Amino acid sequence: MPEIVKLPPSMKFESPEQERTHRKQRLAAGFRLFSKFGFDEGVAGHITARDPERLDHFWVNPFGMHFGHVRVSDLILVNHHGEVVEGEMPVNGAAFAIHSQIHAARPDVVAAAHSHSIYGKSWSALGRTLDPITQDVCAFYEDHAVFDDYTGVVLDIEEGKRIAHALGDNKAAILRNHGLLTVGQSVDEAVWWFITMERSCQAQILASSAGTPILIEPEMARLTGSQVGSHLAGWFSFQPLFDRIVREQPDLLD
Numbered sequence: 417m418p419e420i421v422k423l424p425p426s427m428k429f430e431s432p433e434q435e436r437t438h439r440k441q442r443l444a445a446g447f448r449l450f451s452k453f454g455f456d457e458g459v460a461g462h463i464t465a466r467d468p469e470r471l472d473h474f475w476v477n478p479f480g481m482h483f484g485h486v487r488v489s490d491l492i493l494v495n496h497h498g499e500v501v502e503g504e505m506p507v508n509g510a511a512f513a514i515h516s517q518i519h520a521a522r523p524d525v526v527a528a529a530h531s532h533s534i535y536g537k538s539w540s541a542l543g544r545t546l547d548p549i550t551q552d553v554c555a556f557y558e559d560h561a562v563f564d565d566y567t568g569v570v571l572d573i574e575e576g577k578r579i580a581h582a583l584g585d586n587k588a589a590i591l592r593n594h595g596l597l598t599v600g601q602s603v604d605e606a607v608w609w610f611i612t613m614e615r616s617c618q619a620q621i622l623a624s625s626a627g628t629p630i631l632i633e634p635e636m637a638r639l640t641g642s643q644v645g646s647h648l649a650g651w652f653s654f655q656p657l658f659d660r661i662v663r664e665q666p667d668l669l670d
């Protein structure tokens with residue numbers, strides 16, 4: 417099995433190659449987890465990781481490959497013109513249109529995740545943010561936005577720019593009538609925020625179908641957000657999922 421590059425976010429990598437390998441391993445694991453959680457919908461969905469050297473290039477899944485099959489060696493590198501510069505397979509036009517503009521607008525963002533997961537897209541149809549009804553959803557309190565428009569499949573970078581503008585400085589956006597989008601300072605963080613945001617959509621749909629959820633007070637929601645919603649908390653929450661998926665599906669590292 418290839419060696420796993422496992423360093424906490426505060427530690428420095430020995431070389432850009434080591435950091436690239438680290439990001440690609442986390443990215444491949446992220447796709448396997450998206451598959452395991454059932455976030456696939458045909459060929460929709462993408463997670464990107466900025467290259468540590470070529471900062472306007474990103475690694476992404478090949479268009480048309482199932483999340484559950486993605487290995488490190490399958491990942492493709494896309495430049496700022498949308499051209500595949502490493503790898504044989506094509507890039508999803510929507511992945512380029514959305515993610516290139518987010519990576520450009522947010523230099524702090526290393527990774528961005530989007531898919532058409534069932535609870536995320538269901539909630540997105542309401543065109544509103546999530547309420548602070550559980551401890552977990554407080555990670556998004558005053559830290560997510562709604563892209564309150566829908567204009568078809570996003571293939572135009574101008575539309576990607578509008579989504580990046582709606583995202584603002586937040587860690588997540590709800591794309592109306594479409595699905596969820598999350599970002600992070602690490603792949604680990606972006607993938608974790610996606611998983612927990614999808615489950616938060618599920619929790620609010622369940623709770624509000626059974627009754628009237630009691631809201632956590634703003635001050636307490638803000639405090640909880642600072643506890644469960646930090647960059648480190650997001651990174652840390654991903655670690656057991658990474659360990660589990662690598663143990664179950666070690667070929668993802670190939």
Ligand SMILES: [Zn+2]
Pocket residue numbers: 460461510530531532594595
């Ligand atoms: Zn989409």
